Amino acid sequence: MNPEEKIELERTSRNENFIHDVIDADLAEGRCKTVHTRFPPEPNGYIHIGSAKAIYINYEAAKKYGGLFNLRFDDTNPVREDESYVKSIIEDVKWLIGEEPSGGIFYGSDYFAQCYEYAVKLIKDGKAYVCDLSNEQMREYRGSLTLPGQNSPYRGRSIDENLALFERMKNGEFENGGCTLRAKIDMAASNMNLRDPVLYRILKVPHHRQGDKWQIYPMYDFAHTIQDAIEGITHSCCSLEFENHRPLYDWVADNIGLEEHEKPHQYEFARLNMTYTTMSKRYLRILAEKGLVDGWDDPRMPTLAGLRRRGYTPSSILEFVKRAGVAKAYSIVDSALLEFCLREELDKTALRRVAVTEPLLVTIENFPEDKTEYFSLPNNPKVPETGERQLPFTRQIYIERSDFEEIPPPKFHRLKPGGEVRLMGAYIIKYKDVKKDQNGEIIELICTADLETGNGMPADGRKIKGTIHWLSENNCADAKLALYDRLFNVENVSDAFDNLGDDGEFDDYLNKDSLIFAENAKVELSLNQAESGEKFQFVRTGYFCADSKNKGVFNKTVSLKSGYKP
DSSP: OOHHHHHHHHHHTTTOBHHHHHHHHHHHHTSOSSOEEEEOOOSSSOOBHHHHHHHHHHHHHHHHTTOEEEEEEOOOOTTTOOHHHHHHHHHHHHHHHSSOOTTEEEEGGGGHHHHHHHHHHHHHTTOEEEEOOOHHHHHHHHOOSSSOOOOOTTTTOOHHHHHHHHHHHHTTOSOTTSOEEEEOSOTTOSSGGGSSOEEEEEOOOOBTTTBTSOSEEEOHHHHHHHHHHHHTOSEEEEEGGGGGGHHHHHHHHHHTTOOGGGOOEEEEEOOOOBTTOOOOHHHHHHHHHTTSSSSTTOTTSOBHHHHHHHTOOHHHHHHHHHHHOBOSSOOOBOHHHHHHHHHHHHHHHOEEEOEESSEEEEEETTSOTTOOEEEEEESOTTOGGGOEEEEEEOSEEEEEGGGBOSSOOTTOOSBOTTOEEEETTSOEEEEEEEEEOTTSOEEEEEEEEETTOTTSOOTTOOOOOOEEOOEETTSEEEEEEEEEOOSBSOSOHHHHHTTOOTTOOOGGGBOTTSEEEEEEEEEEGGGGGOOTTOEEEETTTEEEEEOSSSTTEEEEEEOSOOOOOO
């Protein structure tokens, strides 16, 4: 992150939200009496952490001012849209805000008839025409930022001819790309979006809700304004890339016959950008469809479904968006802030449990073979009311393989030849011997326990620097730990992808160690009953949650500590 981005991150961390300033002014001036917002995703993929910012802005504005919040699907392009995406988006939005959208759930495709009628009105008013230019020809006629465009040779068609042609477009008499309906605005406009933009195109593709009813579909810039007006949206908040589209949004509102009080208004905010993350739905689709990840809900994906499966909570995501700030200036937010928000929450809410990632068998030779002793461990030491649990202790236990070194480095305060270590909540044990297999691999440690140190405190006052976790060999469960890390190995993914071709070959930017499985982990026996999505702190290891797809698999959510300071 460069210095300018760090300054912007610091500035936006003050929780600025200029949208609320806009609403305050609108209410004071009487431009609106109530606040009505919407989140308009296109159902062509799963929504992601960037979408969470848009949801937060619109939902929180409606909530703060006692207004309504709509979920409206922008399903005007049937080519990549699918009902499965619709279902996932509804589930994700409800999960994030914790309730049904107060204004309801709507579909842009339900307004196709109104869009068609408004298009007919524009034709009758001489403000739209059917154009036979191909896409390539339209680009040539459009001009450039320094050169004005040229009028289409079909711009002068009569109103009757345009009405007849548009009716034929609707009836499916032309092939895809045969013609379009364009607004008649100004081919010399400095804003390229006003150079006779396309309002309707021919797409002979079945729609996920409308079936084969329509052969033509409105462009988003045309339908957007109409949908907002129909639903009574007062503040149409969208990301900054739509800023140059606002003049067209207003042109549509001004020319389809709306009364002044019926006209919605568009406001733009900077989209959410995060380090080591891509928000491009195109690239996320490539990842999912090429099998580079385990689908759209892979815990490494920035989709809300992936974050939920990873163990993120709605409150931690909303807190992250709030701390990142709502502003108009571009910024890239440190992904460690998101981790910090979750860690801060789980520290207070997650139950503590023991998991041994790479088990190493330890035999306590002076502990009776037929004895089981129980030690009390807190469920969450920061929340006393969560109580304690009893952890069984037997002659043979498991410890982490990394907690023993036969040839230890300097300042190694765990188990080593001649050394002692405290077992968390239990005895102090001392190394005696080691057993190895025929390949020289350590398979077992022989130790003795100071049986007078049931509380971990030696009677002679000697200092034991190391404390390690453990599990009874015959009182634990098998588990698989999914140790997730960042999916990408570059901080600014967007810049790295600038030179990618359409194929999206970005394998070089993928972190090859983004997922490592601890296949033979051991966990407390009670975790056999863990419910899908249930979250725990595995002591000394990290925060984990029970995977929603695979029983006995626990996904690492975040580590226990971070150098991040908000």
